[in-house]
Amino acid sequence: MLSLGAFAFAAPGMLALLLVLPVIYWLLRMIPPLPRLVRFPAIRLLMGLEPTEQTPMKIPWWLLLLRLLLATALILAVAKPLLNPQADLPGRGPLLLVIDDGWASAPGWTARIAHAERLIDRAERGGRPVVLMGTAPSPLDAPVMKQGALRPEEARTLLRALRPKPWPTDRAAAVTQLDRMEVDASAYAVWLSDGLEDPGTDKLSARLRQFAGLEVVLPDQATTPLVLLPPDTEGRDLRVRALRPAANGPRKTAIRAEDDQGRVVARIDLDFAATSTQGEGVLAAPVELRNRMTRLDIEGQGGAGSTVLLDERSRRRPVSILGERASANGQPLLQEVYFLERALDPYVSLSVGDRENVLTRNTAVLLVPDSSAPSPNDREEIAKWIEQGGVAVRFAGPNLAAGGDNLVPTPLRLGDRALGGVMSWGTPATLAEFPANSPFFGIPIPKDVRISQQVLAEPTPDLSDKTWARLTDGTPLVTAEKRGKGYLVLVHTTANTNWSNLALSGLFVDMLQRLVLLSRGIAGDGINKALKPWRTLDGFGRLGAPPAGVQMLPADANRSFKPKPTTPPGLYGDENAHVAFNLGDHVDPPKPLVLPAGVATDRLSEGGETDLSRWFLLAAAMLLLGDFLISLWLRGMLPRAVRLRRAATAALLIAMAGLLAIPQRAQAQTSPAPPAQIQPPDKTGATPTAEKTPPPPLSEEEALRGALDVRLAYIVTGDKDVDDTSRAGLEGLSEVLRSRTSVEPADPVALDLDRDEPRLYPLIYWPITSTQPNLTPRASAALDRYLRTGGIVFVDTRDQQMSFDRPANGNPDLKRLLGAIELPPLVSMPSDYVLTKSFYLLSDFPGRWQGGKIWIEAGNGRVNDGVATIMIGSNDYAGAWAVDQRGRGLMPVSPGGETQREMAFRFGVNLVMVALTGNYKDDAVHLQDIMQRLRR
Structure with a gap:
């Protein structure tokens, strides 16, 4: 490489062609331009006339200069001129490119690939092979990647096909893969890291240090990955949290909420304090907008780690209570409606009224306390509503114990059972662990919850299948039956403190929330079971059809269950009922990468050398076009009135085509979307939405x-x-x-x-x-x-x-x-x-x-x-x-x-x-x- 300060030539041998310029000059001087074409009239009209125009014997000097410039531009283009050239890679062995392609590499992926391409260009100038490998497990349907030493053009093709994965890296497995490649020990290793710590980091860094040289490229602050956690429900709002690897000063980002059509329905700013690795914000939105949200994204990140998919657990379901609202004059602490309101009001859209008022709304769950025992006509209407997909939750009491009510999931015995008191031999009972087929499965049971009175179910062959909660003596406390598309649920005790202290515990709130989630959209029909994949995220956070080979999400997919090629993050279930499996709450909190002392590091950036070959080729094309138009003009083959106009138009078209042909480097960070103002519903209750732009009509072509x-x-x-x-x-x-x-x-x-x-x-x-x-x-x-x-x-x-x-x-x-x-x-x-x-x-x-x-x-x-x-x-x-x-x-x-x-x-x-x-x-x-x- 011939370096001239900030300018260099990657193929300086091609500059020897400049010695041919004098020969080209001599040839152009000797060859006159073609004669002008003149259409002669009849020969007799020309007899005796002297020609008024003479054909020149030599080419005009300005045309000669134009053609010499054309040849010079072509010679400089094939010499591969570079602006701000970088030195050749150290050593003489192959270039080993190790790229972190897990979820944390999505921010700044374009800059990462551009940096790797520049390294391959430097290896190509030195005639050195390239070994390329990623550290994240490959998708199940991915083609087998060619391994070992590659030609630079082959490595460049594989690099451009590389994409970030929606799961963490596995650097320990990458070491095993590297050992199988048997890379030459004289290789120069460059590790394009995502900047995060990994259980296999020490093993990978130790293996890479065994080569002739090692350089680790770290992301800058703008491309440092952030992790968005699923939001917490705080009453009517959502509390959004995001994590970053290191507390390296204040940082501000934005969280946007989108609906299923990709429209932004809400946006908040999220601030990181200078000494904190966690940023928090409250997303406040009306019920109508909150129920339309399907995902949250961190602006400017564009990855699976910065995306949270929302399911019905993040929505405020419309819940109604059959009865009258509790009042202070009526001793509210004795009224069942009071306890139901206090348990659910912060989490749902709640209303109280009679059957005609509550069933005419878009009610998802209907709570029926014993004090509001429905009439026979009301029971018939409620049964029809359940068949259409509603969830009715009834509570026992003296009215239900009296008998004559058939709106129950299982036959009941007359009267009630007292488990404690002066007239009872027993003591208040506690709850047993929830069975696996219950929507309450996994909820911890407080030891101080006591049931002193209940209604008993008749023993039937299917009673065990209908039981969702039972006492320690085996008697059912909650029974349920699926009717049509909905559920009928019975709690065998009261909703107040007359028969138990359940209504005073946090268990009461948790159980009611699980029943609300059962109302609509949560997969599994309330039964803990494996779910099939419906939509999955790719490495850039785009939701699409699951790739081939994706398996079902197990029922016990808790926080320790990590996303992987067989179970990527996404939505599991079907379009009617699904749960969100997000990456944020199933990976470890991000920590900055720690490298051994003495390892050379660099920062990921968009800078570097610039190849000017395409610009010189564009200049040569423009000069060639000018030479062509001038030749036509000298020969009289262009009409005089349109010569300049056509020449200018053609030159403009060639320039535009040349500029479009030059591959521009995409920006690593996308510009943030403008804030979306939350618009309140209009008088009819409808929420204004953006009009969909129709596709353009077909052109004549x-x-x-x-x-x-x-x-x-x-x-x-x-x-x-x-x-x-x-x-x-x-x-x-x-x-x-x-x-x-x-x-x-x-x-x-x-x-x-x-x-x-x-x-x-x-x-x-x-x-x-x-x-x-x-x-x-x-x-x-x-x-x-x-x-x-x-x-x-x-x-x-x-x-x-x-x-x-x-x-x-x-x-x-x-x-x-x-x-x-x-x-x-x-x-x-x-x-x-x-x-x-x-x-x-x-x-x-x-x-x-x-x-x-x-x-x-x-x-x-x-x-x-x-x-x-x-x-x-x-x-x-x-x-x-x-x-x-x-x-x-x-x-x-x-x-x-x-x-x-x-x-x-x-x-x-x-x-x-x-x-x-x-x-x-x-x-x-x-x-x-x-x-x-x-x-x-």
Whole structure:
């Protein structure tokens, strides 16, 4: 490398080409420019005329200078000029790059990769191989990474494919992997650390010090990782806490809360004191906004450690108490409503009233004290409400002990049982440990809680399964029964202090909170069991479909259970009921990295040398363009009126193309989002939301491509996960069509019926979601026009619950969205329909799930040559078609696995063939008759 102060050349040997410049100068001087092209009139008009213009014998000096500058720019470009060059790496052995790629590396990941690329460039200049390895366990579906000494270009490719992982590093396992590589001892090791301590830090640093040299690169303060902990509920507010590794001065950051659409609904500032490693803040929001929050993020971090997913445990559920509010005149300490209010008011949205008032609201839990024993009519209405998904919690007392009340989870004996007092032989009883099938499982039981009176349950075969809490003598204290979608729960003692002191203990509050969580959205139906993965986080904190190989979250996943490739952080359960498994409360508090004395360190930064080759190539391209335009001008091939305008336009386009081609380094830190003001609900109770920006309409060029190429389309729903799955699924189906059939579809198209023209596409895939807005009149008209002109729409409800013979059991979202178009009568697809034989012979039509039916319009589509224009399925076909770049499925298929995915692809091929060729299979039956008629 030839260094000239702040300027250097990585390939100085190429500067020898500058000696050729005199030869180029001599050649250009000797070769005159091409003569100007003149269109002669008739020859007789030229007789006797003398030419007024002479062709020059030599090239003009300014054109000669331009071409010499062009050659000089090309020579300097191939010499690889560098600005602020860095010295070559120490030693002569290979470069060993060890990169921490766990959750803590996500902040400043772009700067980390840029720093590693500069190290590889320095190794490449010295002709040294590169060994690349990460310290975090690889995902289960990750391709096998090539190990050992690599060429710099190979290492650069692997580096750009590296991503942070949503789990901690394992540096002890990295040492084992390094030993298997058998790296040359003369290697120079560079460890790009995340700056945090790890149980295997000493082992890794000791192993790296055995090489010829070691340098540890530490993050700066801006990229030091922060850990966001799940919030604590403090009454009506959420207390948010974040941790940092070291108390290195004051630091301010921001926490933003988002809803399921990615909109910011609240934002607070979080301050770290100069001597504290913990920052705290209170997130105060109305109930409506708090119940919409789905995640919390630290601005400027962008990683799994700075993200907290929220489930129903962080929301304020609407709870109602049947009865009258306690008053001072009525001795509140004796009223059951008083104890229920004091136990739940800080944690839920509470209301008190009669049955007509409390059941007309969006009530999640209904508490029924014995003093407010419901009438027979009220019990009937409450039973219907439970069937629809409500949770009713009843408390025993004298009224219930008198008998005649059938709104109980298990039959009861008449009267009550006294466990202490003058007329009783026994003493007040204590509680036994909660069983594993109880939502109270894991709650510690205070030793001073005593039950002195209770109602007894009749012994039945299923009483043990219905018992959620019992006394030490085995008699049930809390029984429950699942009815429809809801629960009926009975506490066999009173809600005040008449029959026990339970209402005075913290156990009473904990038990009521668990029952509130049971009301909606918490997976497991109140039973502690393993949960399947539904959505998981990647290393950058993005929520998506779980990767292949992710296992179920065990029921005993306590704080000591660490995130790992088999159980990454995310949401476990399903879309209706799930729990959040966050990284913040399942990793150790961050501590700064401690290195042995004598280890060289550096700071991660965006600075360093700059390669100027691309700029010299851009200058050469601009000079070449100028030379081309000047040559055209000298030959008279540019119209005089537009010469300058066209030349300026072309130069501007070339300059813009050159600037866009230059890879700009992305900023390591994202700019913080503007504060989102919390808007109170309006008079109707609705909370204002931001309008969704529709996608731009298709340009003329895109419309032309859609008309000339075969493209599959899908309707945009507004749900990012569903839309991404639809696009990935149609891309996977298009790849299968290209490899197995003569159809070569282009990339699929996202379709907005309000703006785009659907008639350009033979088949439209329409997934149904509950959040998708109704069709506008313009969209309905476009879809009707598409169906009338022969287009085919395949509607996928993705729920396996369609039933058109009984509309009450059908999908309500499907009825809502299709209600705006002229939908013909639908029937179950017959077994001999053309869709079963258009390419493959099929008898079943699975997607991600198996079963269900395909519904088509009645009459086999008489208008469209016997082909139905609308088909409806329910097996999430795009989820089964979605594959990655290596052809592996992105989503699990149940229960048939990859065999079922193959059958789903075959169904997709048949569907596209029907859309492109219609009913040609039935026409083929009459082929002989048609040929005989043609012969005549």
